[in-house]
Amino acid sequence: MNIGPEIRTAAGVVRGRWEKAVAVFRGIPYAEPPVGAYRFGAPVPVQRWDGIRDALKFGPPVPQVAHTGAVMSTASGSAADGSADCLTLNVWSPALGTAGLPVMVWIHGGGYQEGGSANPHADGATLAGSGVVVVSLNYRVGVEGFAHIIGAPANRGILDQATALQWVQDNITAFGGDPGKVTVFGQSAGAGCIAALLTMPTAAGLFHRAIPQSVPGTFFTPQLAAAISGAIAAEVGARATVEELAGIAPRALIDAKDTILQKMPEFVETWRPMALTPSPFSPVVDGTVLPEAPWQALAAGAARDIDLLVGHTQDEYRLFNTRFGTEMTHEQVNTTLEWLAPGADASHGYRTMYPQATPAQLYELVHADWLFRMPSLHLADAQHAGGGPAWLYELCWSFNHEQGASHSLDFLLVFGTLGIDDVRAHRSAHPSAANEITYVSDRMRTGWVDFATTGNPGWAPYDPHTRATRVYSAAPTTQPYPEERSRRIWSSHQFDTLDLPHTE
Numbered sequence: 476m477n478i479g480p481e482i483r484t485a486a487g488v489v490r491g492r493w494e495k496a497v498a499v500f501r502g503i504p505y506a507e508p509p510v511g512a513y514r515f516g517a518p519v520p521v522q523r524w525d526g527i528r529d530a531l532k533f534g535p536p537v538p539q540v541a542h543t544g545a546v547m548s549t550a551s552g553s554a555a556d557g558s559a560d561c562l563t564l565n566v567w568s569p570a571l572g573t574a575g576l577p578v579m580v581w582i583h584g585g586g587y588q589e590g591g592s593a594n595p596h597a598d599g600a601t602l603a604g605s606g607v608v609v610v611s612l613n614y615r616v617g618v619e620g621f622a623h624i625i626g627a628p629a630n631r632g633i634l635d636q637a638t639a640l641q642w643v644q645d646n647i648t649a650f651g652g653d654p655g656k657v658t659v660f661g662q663s664a665g666a667g668c669i670a671a672l673l674t675m676p677t678a679a680g681l682f683h684r685a686i687p688q689s690v691p692g693t694f695f696t697p698q699l700a701a702a703i704s705g706a707i708a709a710e711v712g713a714r715a716t717v718e719e720l721a722g723i724a725p726r727a728l729i730d731a732k733d734t735i736l737q738k739m740p741e742f743v744e745t746w747r748p749m750a751l752t753p754s755p756f757s758p759v760v761d762g763t764v765l766p767e768a769p770w771q772a773l774a775a776g777a778a779r780d781i782d783l784l785v786g787h788t789q790d791e792y793r794l795f796n797t798r799f800g801t802e803m804t805h806e807q808v809n810t811t812l813e814w815l816a817p818g819a820d821a822s823h824g825y826r827t828m829y830p831q832a833t834p835a836q837l838y839e840l841v842h843a844d845w846l847f848r849m850p851s852l853h854l855a856d857a858q859h860a861g862g863g864p865a866w867l868y869e870l871c872w873s874f875n876h877e878q879g880a881s882h883s884l885d886f887l888l889v890f891g892t893l894g895i896d897d898v899r900a901h902r903s904a905h906p907s908a909a910n911e912i913t914y915v916s917d918r919m920r921t922g923w924v925d926f927a928t929t930g931n932p933g934w935a936p937y938d939p940h941t942r943a944t945r946v947y948s949a950a951p952t953t954q955p956y957p958e959e960r961s962r963r964i965w966s967s968h969q970f971d972t973l974d975l976p977h978t979e
Contacts, residue, residue: 478490479491479492479493479498479531480492480493480498480571481527482500482571482649482650483649484503484642484645484646484649485523485642485645485646486504486520486521486522486523486524487523487524487525487526487527487528488526488527488528489503489527489528489529489530490527490528490529490530490531491530491531491566492531494600495600496569496604497567497568497569497600497603497604498566498567498568498569498571498650498651499565499566499567499600500530500565500566500650501530501531501532501533501534501563501565502530502531502532502533502534502563502565503528503530503534503563503564503565503566504521504534504560504562504563505520505521505562505563505564505612505638505639505642506518506519506520506521506562506635506638506639507519507520507521507522507562508552508559508560508561508562509537509552509559509561509562509615509619509631509635510546510551510552510553510554510559511551511552514552514619514721515619515624515626515627515631515717515720515721516627516628516631517628517631517634518562518631518634518635518638520638520641520642521562533563533565533591533592533593534560534561534562534563534592534593534613535556535557535558535559535560535561536558536561536591536593536613537561537562537591537613537614537615537616537619537620538561538615538616538617538619538725538726538729539585539588539589539590539591539616539617539729540588540589540729540733541589542558544556544557544558545558546558546559546561546725547724547725547726547729548724548726549724550721550722550723550724561613562612562613562614562615562635562638562639563592563612563613564592564610564611564612564613564639564642565592565599565610565611565612566608566609566610566647566650567599567600567602567603567608567609567610568603568608568609568650568651568652569603569604569606569607569608569651570651571649571650571651572649572651573648573651574651574652575648575651575652575653575656576606576607576608576651576652576653577606577607577608577652577653577656577657577658577924577927577928578607578608578609578610578643578647578652578653578654578656578657578658578927579602579607579608579609579610579658579659579660579923579924579927580609580610580611580612580639580640580643580657580658580659580660580682581597581599581609581610581611581612581660581661581665582612582614582636582659582660582661582665582666582668582669583597583611583661583662583664583665584661584662584663584664584665584666584689584883584886585616585663585664585665586663586664586753586754586756587616587617587620587621587632587664587667587754587756587757587758588616588617588621588732588754588755588756589616589617590616590664590665591613592611592612592613595892596886596887596890596892596893597611597886597890597892598890598892599611599890601890601891601892601920602889602890602891602920602923602924605920605921605924606924606928607924607927607928608647608650608651608652610639610643610647612635612636612639613635614632614633614635614636614639614668615631615632615635616632616756617728617729617732617756618704618707618720618725618728618729618731618732619631619632619725619728620632620635620756621756621757621758621759622700622703622704622707622715622756623695623697623700623701623703623704623715623759624704624715624716624717624720625714625715625716625717626716626717626718627717628763628764629697629700629759629761629763629764629765630671630758630759630761630764630765632668633668633671633672633675633758633764633765634677634764636668636672636678637672637675637677637678637681640657640659640672640678640681640682641681643657643681644657644681655683656683656684656927656928657681657682657683657684658682658683658684658685658686658926658927659672659682659684659685659686660685660686660687660688660889660923661686661687661688662687662688662689662883662885662886663688663689663691663847663882663883664691664754665687665688666687666688666689666690666691666785666851667687667690667691667693667694667757667758668758669685669686669687669690670687670690670758670769670854671694671758671765671769672685673685673769673772673773673777673778673781673783674765674766674767674769674772674773674777674778675764675765675766676766677764682781683781683782684781684782684783684784684926684927684930685778685781685782685783685784685785686783686784686785686923686926687783687785687851687854688785688786688787688885688886689786689787689788689791689847689851689882689883689885690785690787690847690850690851690854691757691846691847691850692845692846692847692849692850692970693749693752693754693757693846693973694757694758694759694760694765694768694769694971694972694973695749695757695758695759695760695972695973695974696759696760696972696973696974696975697759697760697761698974698975699746699747699749699972699973699974699975700757700759701715702745702746702975703735703746703749703755703756706735706742707728707731707732707735707755708720708731710730710731710734710735711723711727711728711731732755735755736754736755739751739752739755743814744976745975745976746975747814747973747974747975747976748814748815748845748973749973751811751814751815751842752846753795757973760972768970768971768972769854769857770850770853770854770857770969770970770971771857771969771971772857773854773857773858773860773861773863774856774857774860774861775861776861776862776863777861778858778861778863779858779861779862779863780863781863782863782864782866782926782930783854783855783858783863783864783865783866784865784866784867784868784922784923784926784932785851785854785855785858785865785866785867785868786851786867786868786869786870786885786944786945787847787848787851787852787869787870787885788847788869788870788871788880788881788882788883788884788885789869789870789871789873789879789880789957789958790839790843790873790878790879790880790881790882791842791843791846791847791848791881791882792839792840792842792843792846792847792882793839793843793877793878793879793881793882794878794881794882794883795842795882796838796839796842798835798838798839799835799839800835801835802834802835803833803834803835803838804834805834807834807838808822808834808835808837808838809822811838811841811842812825812837812841815841815842815844815845816841816844816845816964817964817965817967817968818964818967818968824964825837825840825841825964828960828961828963828964829960840961844958844961844964844965847882848958848961849961849962849965849968849970850970852867852956852958852962852965853965853968853970855867855937856939859937859938859939864930864936865936865937866926866931866932866934866936866937866945867937867942867943867944867945867956868922868932868944868945868946868947869944869945869946869947869956869957869958870884870885870888870919870947871946871947871948871957872911872915872947872948872949873905873908874893874898874901874904874905874908874909874911874912875898875901875902875903875904875905875908876903876905877901877902877903885919885947888912888915888916888919888920888947889916889919889920889923890920891916891917891920893912893916895909895912895913898912907949911949914949915947915948915949915951918947918951919947921933922934922945932945933945934953935953941955942955942956942962943955944956944957
């Protein structure tokens with residue numbers, strides 16, 4: 476009988492299995508189930524267990540859309556199917572024991588409202604095969620993890636991540652990793668969480684390098700977050716307090732969230748630009764868990780001892796653009812420009828810099844810039860201003876005409892989980908895409924692994940004068956930042972917390 480590898484963690488022994496040349500451990504609990512008395516609290520490190528715990532399957536997802544586990548329907552979290560035990564992590568390692576390999580901890584995206592570590596596109600086997608230990612994790616999302624609730628700590632989902640990072644510090648040596656060489660990497664909401672972790676006292680010393688990919692520009696004040704959470708709670712006849720929400724099943728709160736999500740454009744006069752985003756949640760700058768918005772904190776030197784690799788894709792908003800391929804009037808796009816673009820004469824800047832752009836193209840550009848491209852660029856600027864090392868990248872390569880270099884494509888290439896057959900099968904695939912993808916994917920993965928290993932991804936560091944950027948195209952190059960026109964439009968803008976409108 477082939478017994479899989481066994482590792483003793485601080486809480487007990489786990490048994491995984493070898494999958495080709497990589498040892499894989501799935502579903503290791505790092506915190507107690509966030510149910511009952513723990514439901515809206517800070518995460519509690521997992522208690523010890525006796526015997527050997529099989530770590531062969533991913534842990535159940537945290538409460539979210541499309542999760543049908545019993546915990547979704549009960550307020551207590553009593554769940555015969557085990558779905559309450561959802562705060563788990565996974566480890567892929569090419570060499571167990573004292574190998575001392577760099578560690579890369581993946582934090583998934585999903586708009587702060589969905590996602591999980593079982594996503595096959597984030598399978599760590601190929602990345603681990605490049606000589607690193609890969610860790611991925613589940614964390615609370617949606618109301619459970621990010622709603623602003625009276626009596627509960629803010630940013631519970633990010634506190635979950637910090638607890639998982641502490642687990643890495645305490646346990647990763649036995650899995651072949653070096654706890655002194657930990658890189659966090661994540662995309663979209665995962666990148667926003669990393670931007671928060673860079674500034675959070677709870678996370679100090681738990682990682683040494685960071686790769687936030689497509690950083691969202693949305694961080695909330697407590698006042699804005701409370702207004703959104705209050706609207707969600709009102710849908711179930713409650714106030715956003717621990718006492719009242721504790722008696723309501725996660726499924727009901729998810730349904731309430733979905734109702735508010737559909738109504739968000741109606742709130743634009745009070746919730747301002749966040750009402751035009753695809754999510755009602757973002758990190759809350761509460762002054763305690765998260766003391767300051769990341770751009771201000773990094774510029775003041777909060778992460779000067781952490782190596783930062785940050786970037787975005789070229790066509791960040793294409794996947795979210797419900798108007799793609801439709802005609803828009805100048806009046807329609809003017810409204811969007813007035814809400815999102817910086818400066819008193821918002822439409823003038825974009826029309827001057829992009830004189831040939833159609834209204835539909837301007838609509839997509841300003842969303843891409845406001846949501847992801849400029850927040851990512853400005854994070855690099857802030858890190859440099861604060862005396863910390865920074866590197867910048869942009870993914871311009873794409874494999875199909877419809878989606879372009881879309882949001883999320885970069886992490887698929889890093890993990891190597893977008894296959895050649897998937898590329899060929901797309902209805903608008905570029906003729907040469909199947910021949911290019913392996914090379915582009917390998918180049919990105921090599922840069923990420925080199926960064927995790929040495930602190931240098933292989934190109935010149937970023938500074939606001941040369942703006943050296945690794946541009947991933949069919950033939951990757953290092954050049955000045957490609958989105959110069961947008962950079963100029965946003966050059967005097969200061970990303971900060973989003974708030975309710977101030978009244979006299």
